Amino acid sequence: MVGLDDKGKPHASWFALSDTAKVARAADLMDMAVIEVKMPDLVATAAALPRGKLFDSGRAFVPFVKRETYEKLATYLDDDFIAATSARLEATAPGGSGAASYAKASKGETTARLPEDWSKLTVGDRVLASDGPGDGWYEADIQEALPDDQFRLRWRDWPELSNFTRGITDIALLHPRHVDA
Numbered sequence: 001m002v003g004l005d006d007k008g009k010p011h012a013s014w015f016a017l018s019d020t021a022k023v024a025r026a027a028d029l030m031d032m033a034v035i036e037v038k039m040p041d042l043v044a045t046a047a048a049l050p051r052g053k054l055f056d057s058g059r060a061f062v063p064f065v066k067r068e069t070y071e072k073l074a075t076y077l078d079d080d081f082i083a084a085t086s087a088r089l090e091a092t093a094p095g096g097s098g099a100a101s102y103a104k105a106s107k108g109e110t111t112a113r114l115p116e117d118w119s120k121l122t123v124g125d126r127v128l129a130s131d132g133p134g135d136g137w138y139e140a141d142i143q144e145a146l147p148d149d150q151f152r153l154r155w156r157d158w159p160e161l162s163n164f165t166r167g168i169t170d171i172a173l174l175h176p177r178h179v180d181a
Helices: 017-029 040-047 067-074 079-092 099-105
Strands: 002-004 010-012 126-130 137-146 150-155 164-167 171-173
Touching: 002 067, 002 079, 010 067, 040 067, 067 137, 126 150
Parallel strands: none
Antiparallel strands: 002 010, 126 137, 126 171, 137 150, 150 164
């Protein structure tokens, strides 16, 4: 079972095959999705998930997981689920927290926003980052805002590379009229 809570935090866990009907009911109650692990490349990701727990109320305990884990699983979610999650987060997120953008961005469905001000950086924004002092600056998308003005980023042109973290002083803003090449 996988999904984002009302604050955009990712959750995922595995359940026994014998609990399929109860898991489906819990997923419906909790606005989450069920992914059947049939693909070989998904087995390792699923095996690393924490085990979930079903309650008599029909709901389940589905622990938090890292964004990277959610992103791997999100590629198996259907478009209707992503759209519904995005709509739910837009309706519940105070002041447009970026959680809805994250739901769409996890499937690569949104165009990155170009922030005009450092104080307005949020999930889904496109910025510039460097890989080191002698390296150039390249476009990256914000995947997660972390404490202490840190951001988890993903390279725009190399999405297969692992996400990385940079401080606000180590990122640059693109000009608001920048156009993707």
